Amino acid sequence: MISDKPSLEKPTPRKKPKQLKDYFDFRNNQVNQIGLILFSAFIISTSIHFFFEERFTEKQWQTQPMTRHKIVDDLIDSRVLLNKSKPNVIKRLGQPSYILTKDIILYELGLAPQFNSDQVEHLYIEFSNEKVSKVSLTLYDY
The missing domain is CATH 1.20.5 (Single alpha-helices involved in coiled-coils or other helix-helix interfaces)
Known part of the structure; x- marks a missing residue:
C-alpha cells in the first residue's frame, strides 16, 4: 500500500556520469x-x-621477370590495366608470355614458393571490345 506521507529516508544520490577525460x-x-x-x-x-609490401613498377616488371610474383598483387589491386587497350598493355608490361586467343593473354610470374610444382601461376588478362575487362591470377598447366 502506498501512503501519501513523505518518506523519512534520504534519497540515494545519483551516480555522477563520467566525463570525457575519465575515459x-x-x-x-x-x-x-x-x-x-x-x-x-x-x-x-x-x-x-x-x-x-612490394609496389608495381613497369621497369621492375620488364627487367626482373623472375620476381613478378612479388608485385602482381599490387598490379591487380591498383586496377591500372582496366579499360586499357591491348597495345597500351603490351607497351607497359612487354610482350606476353602466351597468347591464348585474340582476347586472352598470359604473363609468367616467375618462381614463387609453391608446394605444387605442376602448375605455374600467370597473370591472366582478358579483353572485350579491345579494352581490358578482367585481370586476375590463374594456374596454368603445361
Missing part, C-alpha cells in the same frame, strides 16, 4: 591499458606491412 585516464585501469597496447600493435603491424 583517457590510464592510471590503474588495466582494461584501457590492454586496449591501448593492442591498438598500438595493430597500427605498428599495419605500418610495417605497408612499408615492406
